Amino acid sequence: QVQVVESGGGLVQAGGSLRLSCAASGRTFSNYAMGWFRQAPGKERVIVAAINWTGRVTYYIDSVKGRFTISRDNAKKTVVLQMNSLKPEDTAVYYCAAVTPIDSSGNAPSPVFSSWGQGTQVTVSS
Numbered sequence: 001q002v003q004v005v006e007s008g009g010g011l012v013q014a015g016g017s018l019r020l021s022c023a024a025s026g027r028t029f030s031n032y033a034m035g036w037f038r039q040a041p042g043k044e045r046v047i048v049a050a051i052n053w054t055g056r057v058t059y060y061i062d063s064v065k066g067r068f069t070i071s072r073d074n075a076k077k078t079v080v081l082q083m084n085s086l087k088p089e090d091t092a093v094y095y096c097a098a099v100t101p102i103d104s105s106g107n108a109p110s111p112v113f114s115s116w117g118q119g120t121q122v123t124v125s126s
Contacts, residue, residue, distance in 0.1 A: 002026040002034075002098045002113075004079075009094060009120030016086050020120060022079040022096035030074040035059075035099035035109055036081045038092035038122075045095070045116075049081060050109045052102050059102045059109060063089075086124045093119040 008020040020036065035050035049070040050059040058070055069082040079096055095116050099109035 002029055002032055004096050004117055006094060006096055006117060006120040009122045011123045011125065012086055014087055014124055014126050016124070017082070017084045018086065018122060020081040020083065020094055020096075020122070022081075024077045024079065024096075026077075029077045032098040032112065033101050033109060034072060034079045035097060035111070036070060036079070037095045037097065037111070038090075039095070039119075040089075040092040043092075047099070047108050047110075048094070050099050050102055051079065057102050059106075061108075083122070086122075088124045088126045091122060091124050093121050095119040 003025045005023045012018055031053055033050055033052045036048045037045050038048050039045035048061055048064055049068055051070045051072050055072050067085045072079045098112040102109055
């Protein structure tokens with residue numbers, strides 16, 4: 001499986017920016033679409049953004065469109081989530097994981113594996 005370590009979270013004021021990084025391991029990293037998920041206190045874990053294996057196709061939930069950008073570097077085996085114009089409602093633990101391929105119909109990708117890492121905490125103050 002693809003194993004990941006998330007980093008880059010922190011405390012930021014509303015309107016600020018954070019850059020989350022997912023360092024992946026595994027020989028087949030480049031074969032997977034990758035996604036970022038988040039889980040706020042008392043809420044279900046949901047997908048935020050995803051990127052296909054070539055980096056040419058992306059998916060975003062509506063609430064982050066125009067503010068978040070997902071990218072990947074297969075040579076470095078990293079997936080980055082650049083988060084701008086952060087809002088308090090973005091506060092959550094953020095996780096990355098391999099996901100199912102992104103289809104053209106706009107359906108949300110699903111994680112390929114059921115196990116999750118520790119994630120990285122993002123806290124946005126008002």
